[in-house]
Amino acid sequence: MESIRYERLQETLYFETMDNGLQVYVLPKEGFQKTYATFATKYGSVDNHFQVEGQEEVKVPDGIAHFLEHKMFEEPDGVDVFSKFSVKGASANAFTSFEQTVYLFSATEQIEDNLETLLNYVQNPYFTKENVDKEKGIIGQEIQMYQDNADWRVYYGLLEAMYQKNPLRIDIAGTIESISTITKDTLYECYNTFYHPSNMMLFVVGGVDPATVMEQVRSNQKAKDYQPQGAISRFFEEEPVAVGEAWHEVRLPVSEPKCLLGLKEVKNGLTGEALQRRTLTTKLMLDLLLGNSTQLYQTLYDEELISDDFGSDYSSTTEYGYSMMGGDTRDPKLLVKRLQEEINKVVATGFSQDAFDRALRKKIGGYLRMLNSPESIAHEFTRNRFRDSDFFDILPIYESLTVEDVNARLREHMNWDQLAVSVVVSP
Incomplete structure (x- = not known):
């Protein structure tokens, strides 16, 4: 042992x-x-x-x-x-x-x-x-x-x-x-x-x-x-770069439409710590962009286009990667339009050092709290280990990130040519 x-x-x-x-x-x-x-x-x-x-x-x-x-x-x-x-x-x-x-x-x-x-x-x-x-x-x-x-x-x-x-x-x-x-x-x-x-x-x-x-x-x-x-x-078939369908709609009896936007990535060749670093950088970027304390979130909330169930996430392996954002909304098409408009403004200016520092402290705090949860430790350790990375390396990776890293990832990932939208609306 x-x-x-x-x-x-x-x-x-x-x-x-x-x-x-x-x-x-x-x-x-x-x-x-x-x-x-x-x-x-x-x-x-x-x-x-x-x-x-x-x-x-x-x-x-x-x-x-x-x-x-x-x-x-x-x-x-x-x-x-x-x-x-x-x-x-x-x-x-x-x-x-x-x-x-x-x-x-x-x-x-x-x-x-x-x-x-x-x-x-x-x-x-x-x-x-x-x-x-x-x-x-x-x-x-x-x-x-x-x-x-x-x-x-x-x-x-x-x-x-x-x-x-x-x-x-x-x-x-x-x-x-x-x-x-x-x-x-x-x-x-x-x-x-x-x-x-x-x-x-x-x-x-x-x-x-x-x-x-x-x-x-x-x-x-x-x-x-x-x-x-x-x-x-x-073995996996070669995945085309383009999304398969820009707008996917399903009709079900719902009290309010549901809308998710996805930005697609294809095979990146990354493994181990490099893949882990990209995942952590992207999740931090999404928190800075769409977290419930951001100006963008507040703007869309004030316009009654999102509710407190609005969220975002990122998932990636060597074979695929995608971010998703969304939730319930009164108007899916308007939400997509407004998200693109507001995100483009952030891409043009980038995140400030102060905003980055606050978001990073929040992420590190969340990670340290996770160490008190046996369930979270077990699942996150296993998931990372199967990807040839180490759950316990997350803290040093976070501490090595810079605002420049996150802004570069923002510009790289927010590519509307890779956008797909899924909605569920009432019949």
């Missing part, structure tokens, strides 16, 4: 790679009663075309990562996994994103028993034709339910409008048509590829002893027979 000391944060991270390739990280938090654990695989909804080194190329149906997550809770003995956690005083859950699938629990007692349950059920798949067919109906209902959810539709409508080829544009759950072709054999193929320990990470944070956790995981993994597996290659 090795460790890294982050002196300024007063945190020590312990880590070890097991013989089968599983990466294990433990962050002890003295005085914390709650322990939070995530068992994650670098496998998300976009990973539908792949190849394991030495094997044939494979294409699988959309939605299979999410389908697999659902099926992992099926046990051969028929006992519900959630009840196993519950009787040990733990709360468990799981989720699938574009990039990863995460299984988790939180508890204040019987941590060793709950950790054993987490490791064992995720590493013991049980798929049959009968339980797979049954799940198709359940997930099909989930897909249909979200078709009536205006917030979901405006968000995915934006991704569909921006991207023409990247599987990011496809709902994480897939479609009713795509999940209908999933079989237990395709599930096992994806499971055996992406749930190999060498593609997974265990992160435990809270009132735990690192040596005890590591010894338990070593013992657990040694009892399981995993053969070495080659590297996994993921």
Whole structure:
């Protein structure tokens, strides 16, 4: 077991790679009663075309990562996994994103028993034709339910409008048509590829002893027979620079229209700290531009074009990047027009040093507060680690940023040729 000391944060991270390739990280938090654990695989909804080194190329149906997550809770003995956690005083859950699938629990007692349950059920798949067919109906209902959810539709409508080829544009759950072709054999193929320990990470944070956790995981993994597996290659079609659709409109019964603007970026080639730095710079830029204490926000609020649900965000990987901004509005077309007008004024002048300093202090404060949340630490650490970056490097990156960096990013990113708009309006 090795460790890294982050002196300024007063945190020590312990880590070890097991013989089968599983990466294990433990962050002890003295005085914390709650322990939070995530068992994650670098496998998300976009990973539908792949190849394991030495094997044939494979294409699988959309939605299979999410389908697999659902099926992992099926046990051969028929006992519900959630009840196993519950009787040990733990709360468990799981989720699938574009990039990863995460299984988790939180508890204040019987941590060793709950950790054993987490490791064992995720590493013991049980798929049959009968339980797979049954799940198709359940997930099909989930897909249909979200078709009536205006917030979901405006968000995915934006991704569909921006991207023409990247599987990011496809709902994480897939479609009713795509999940209908999933079989237990395709599930096992994806499971055996992406749930190999060498593609997974265990992160435990809270009132735990690192040596005890590591010894338990070593013992657990040694009892399981995993053969070495080659590297996994993921394939993506070349994404055109242009957005697919400038204006995407859906009609649903809503009390007020919903509007999201997206600025699309394509493959940037950035990895690790460079990608992390761009992401942090862009999020800081958006805060300076559209945060609820900015003049732009107040102007649009006074014009009754936005409400307090208005917000912005940025997401990026090596394969894609996009910012989005918006919320409920009385007039989507006018909101788009006014946002462009006001943002162009800011681009022309740039941000002041004083405004930058205030926004940066706010970001650093938010990051430091996050260190008191085991849940936030676990999810942010895992997400960053799968992108070859370090969650604990965020503070020094923030402190290295300058107002010139943020102004350059503002001018680069605010390219209206890359704009797509998604709206949900009443019939």
